[in-house]
Amino acid sequence: MSKDIVKLSKFLSFILRHKPESIGITLDEEGWAKVDEIIEKSASSGQSLSRELIAHVVKTNNKKRFLLSEDQRRIRANQGHSIDVNLKLEAKIPPDTLYHGTAEKYLDSILNSGIEKRNKQHFHLSGDSASASSVDQRHGRAIVLEILSSEKVIDGYSFYLSENGVWLTDFVAVRFIKKPDL
Numbered sequence: 001m002s003k004d005i006v007k008l009s010k011f012l013s014f015i016l017r018h019k020p021e022s023i024g025i026t027l028d029e030e031g032w033a034k035v036d037e038i039i040e041k042s043a044s045s046g047q048s049l050s051r052e053l054i055a056h057v058v059k060t061n062n063k064k065r066f067l068l069s070e071d072q073r074r075i076r077a078n079q080g081h082s083i084d085v086n087l088k089l090e091a092k093i094p095p096d097t098l099y100h101g102t103a104e105k106y107l108d109s110i111l112n113s114g115i116e117k118r119n120k121q122h123f124h125l126s127g128d129s130a131s132a133s134s135v136d137q138r139h140g141r142a143i144v145l146e147i148l149s150s151e152k153v154i155d156g157y158s159f160y161l162s163e164n165g166v167w168l169t170d171f172v173a174v175r176f177i178k179k180p181d182l
Helices: 003-018 035-045 051-060 104-113 149-154
Strands: 066-068 074-077 098-103 123-125 142-147 167-169
Touching (some): 003 051, 003 074, 035 051, 098 123
Antiparallel strands (some): 066 074, 098 142, 123 167
């Protein structure tokens, strides 16, 4: 993926997940933004966008972070919001084991306190260890943790499956985390 496409993907993530007001747009309650409004307002932020370029980012993003509406007039992020949106996700029964990728420097904290959503609506879990290991490594070496999700369901916790196949939940207590072999 070219540097320009990566930069555009990061820009879209920022405005669709965290700060739509930074370019003067408003998301609806389900997190949708009008593509034409993004194109118009992003020009003042130094971003030159087109419908075709946005569609290309949506189609080629390796983590499938974005979704275009059927009529291609609206776009939203599939998950990862730090702002309040209702993605209309229904609780689902996850596989017995899910995986969470994290930087090694966070491991002690996680093994002491569990995994928290912090400033986001949910945090992400993967259905396979390979996807979980692809976490952003700017914070250090990646560690993949096994989450005993079936046991978590028995305890009454909810899981949601986003449009792009990422599992979401609010909290994982230490007892549901299999300690990794390092």
